[in-house]
Amino acid sequence: MEEKRRRGHQPGVPNPNGGRKATGLKRVSFSVSCQPEELEELRKLVAASGKTTSRFLLDLAFGR
Numbered sequence: 001m002e003e004k005r006r007r008g009h010q011p012g013v014p015n016p017n018g019g020r021k022a023t024g025l026k027r028v029s030f031s032v033s034c035q036p037e038e039l040e041e042l043r044k045l046v047a048a049s050g051k052t053t054s055r056f057l058l059d060l061a062f063g064r
Contacts, residue, residue, distance in 0.1 A: 032057075 034042070046056045058064075 042053075046053050049056050051059070
């Protein structure tokens, strides 16, 4: 019996968009070093805000 080709994610095949919707916007990433206690506190603040870590830090940095 012939296998049907499926659209969408296929196990073992990486998503060319990295699992994100194509927005046309270029994104970059960077690392931040901190103490374990600071990371724990940051994660609590992020969770309480309802934002992603990236959005939380960007909003904080830009005074939003």
